Amino acid sequence: MNAVRLLPLATLTQPGIIQATIPLASSKSESNRALIIDALTGFRCDLQNLSTARDTQTMIRLLKSDVQYVGGPAGPETADVLDAGTTMRFLTAYFAVTGQQKIMTGTPRMCERPIGILVDALRALGADITYLKKEGYPPLQLNGFQAAETNRVSIRGDVSSQYISALLMIAPVLPNGLTLELTGALGSRPYIEMTLEQMIYFGAHVQADWVNKIITVGAKPYTPKSYAIESDWSGASYWYSVAALAKDETAELNLLGLKAKSLQGDSAIVDIMRPLGVESTFTDAGVRLTKRPAEPSLAWDFTDCPDLAQTVAVCAAVNGVKLTLTGIESLKIKETDRVAALQTELQKIGAELIETEPNHRYEVRQLNAKPKGPARIATYDDHRMAMAFAPVAMQEEIIVEEPGVVAKSYPSFWDDMAQVAIVDMIQEEPRVKE
Numbered sequence: 001m002n003a004v005r006l007l008p009l010a011t012l013t014q015p016g017i018i019q020a021t022i023p024l025a026s027s028k029s030e031s032n033r034a035l036i037i038d039a040l041t042g043f044r045c046d047l048q049n050l051s052t053a054r055d056t057q058t059m060i061r062l063l064k065s066d067v068q069y070v071g072g073p074a075g076p077e078t079a080d081v082l083d084a085g086t087t088m089r090f091l092t093a094y095f096a097v098t099g100q101q102k103i104m105t106g107t108p109r110m111c112e113r114p115i116g117i118l119v120d121a122l123r124a125l126g127a128d129i130t131y132l133k134k135e136g137y138p139p140l141q142l143n144g145f146q147a148a149e150t151n152r153v154s155i156r157g158d159v160s161s162q163y164i165s166a167l168l169m170i171a172p173v174l175p176n177g178l179t180l181e182l183t184g185a186l187g188s189r190p191y192i193e194m195t196l197e198q199m200i201y202f203g204a205h206v207q208a209d210w211v212n213k214i215i216t217v218g219a220k221p222y223t224p225k226s227y228a229i230e231s232d233w234s235g236a237s238y239w240y241s242v243a244a245l246a247k248d249e250t251a252e253l254n255l256l257g258l259k260a261k262s263l264q265g266d267s268a269i270v271d272i273m274r275p276l277g278v279e280s281t282f283t284d285a286g287v288r289l290t291k292r293p294a295e296p297s298l299a300w301d302f303t304d305c306p307d308l309a310q311t312v313a314v315c316a317a318v319n320g321v322k323l324t325l326t327g328i329e330s331l332k333i334k335e336t337d338r339v340a341a342l343q344t345e346l347q348k349i350g351a352e353l354i355e356t357e358p359n360h361r362y363e364v365r366q367l368n369a370k371p372k373g374p375a376r377i378a379t380y381d382d383h384r385m386a387m388a389f390a391p392v393a394m395q396e397e398i399i400v401e402e403p404g405v406v407a408k409s410y411p412s413f414w415d416d417m418a419q420v421a422i423v424d425m426i427q428e429e430p431r432v433k434e
C-alpha cells in the first residue's frame with residue numbers, strides 16, 4: 001500500500017503588537033563564495049558565521065566529499081547540488097579547474113536551469129565537460145582539465161551572473177590568470193562585485209573596467225585568512241515587508257548582523273522600502289525598522305537585485321502602492337518561473353501582475369474584487385514564494401503550502417516569524433477525488 005503523503009501547510013494569523021528582534025540567517029551568497037575560495041587555499045581559512053541555508057550546507061557536504069576522495073576511487077562520483085544554483089555553478093568551475101572527475105546534477109528544476117554559457121567558457125579554458133542529457137543543461141560530466149593557451153574569454157552577462165562569479169573565483173589558480181569580456185546587458189552586477197570584493201580580501205589581484213566591461217584577474221593564488229559572513233539582506237527583505245504591512249503604527253523590528261555598507265546588493269531593500277513605508281536606522285547590532293507614511297506609487301528596476309522582486313511585488317499588492325517593475329526577466333529561470341508564479345498567486349490576494357511592455361515592464365495592480373476567505377499560496381519549490389507571501393499575515397490570515405521550502409536559504413524563517421504572527425504548522429489529508 002502506498003503511504004499517503006500529507007500536505008504540509010503553515011497558517012499565519014495577525015498578531016497585535018509588533019516588537020521583535022530577528023537573528024536572521026547569514027548570507028548564502030557570501031558563504032558559498034568564501035567556501036570556494038577556502039577550498040582553493042587547501043581549506044586553510046577560518047570561516048565564521050557560515051550560513052545554515054541548505055544551499056550552503058550542500059556546498060560544504062560536496063566540498064568535504066572532495067577532500068575525502070583526493071587520491072580515492074577512480075571514476076566520476078556524483079555531486080548532487082539539489083536546487084542550489086550557486087552551488088551548481090561555483091562547484092562546476094571548482095571541480096573542473098582542480099581536474100576532478102564528477103557528475104554534476106540536481107533536482108529536476110536544476111536540470112532545467114541553463115549552464116551552457118559557463119560550460120562553453122570552461123571548455124575554452126581547458127575543461128573537458130560532456131552533457132549527459134540535454135545540451136546546455138545539467139547533468140554534466142567533468143572529465144578533467146588541461147589548461148588552454150588562452151586566458152581570455154568572452155561571456156554573456158544577461159543570463160546569470162553566477163557563471164561570471166564562478167569563472168572569476170577560479171581565475172587566480174589558472175596558470176595565466178583570466179581576462180573576462182562581458183558582452184550584452186549585465187544582470188545581477190552587485191553579485192559580481194561581491195565576488196570581486198571577497199577575492200580581493202583573500203589576496204587576489206583583480207581589475208574591473210566596468211565601462212568596457214572587462215575584468216582581469218592575475219595568476220596569484222589566494223591567501224588563507226579568517227572571514228566572518230554578514231547576515232542575509234535577501235532574508236531581511238521579508239522583515240521590511242512585515243514592517244510595511246504591520247497595522248501597529250508603533251511596530252519596531254531589530255534585524256541583527258546587518259551593516260549599512262554591505263557586499264550584498266540586496267541591501268537596496270533599504271531604499272526600495274522607504275516609499276513603501278519603512279524607515280531604517282542602523283545600530284551597532286544591525287538595523288532597526290520603524291514605520292513611516294507610504295507613497296502612492298513606486299517604480300523600481302530589479303536588474304541588480306532580482307531576489308527582492310517577489311517581496312516587493314507582494315508588499316505593494318497588499319499596501320495598495322502602484323508598483324512598476326523592470327529588470328525581472330531573469331526571474332523566469334530561477335527556482336521556478338517566478339513571474340508566472342507571482343501572476344497566479346497574487347490573484348489570490350486580490351492583485352495582478354500585468355506585463356505592460358513585452359518582456360520589459362510589469363505593473364502590480366489591485367483587483368476590484370478580492371477572493372473571499374484566507375488565501376492559500378502555492379510555493380512551487382521556491383523559498384522566496386513562501387517568504388514573500390508570509391508578511392501578508394500582518395493584514396489578513398494566509399495559508400502557505402509546503403512551508404519547508406524556506407530551508408534553501410533561511411531555515412529558521414518560521415521560528416523568526418512566530419515572533420510577529422501566530423504560526424500554525426499543520427499536515428493536511430489529501431482531498432478525495434469525487
Ligand SMILES: O=C(O)C1=C[C@@H](OP(=O)(O)O)[C@@H](O)[C@H](O)C1
Pocket residue numbers: 028029030086159160161162165187188191306307330
Ligand atoms: O551569485 C549569487 O550568489 C546569486 C546571484 C543571483 O543569480 P543570477 O546571477 O542568476 O541573477 C541571485 O538571484 C542568486 O540568488 C544568488
Ligand SMILES: C=C(OP(=O)(O)O)C(=O)O
Pocket residue numbers: 083084085086087307334335384409
Ligand atoms: C535564485 C536563487 O538562488 P540560486 O540561483 O542560487 O538557486 C535565490 O536564492 O533566490
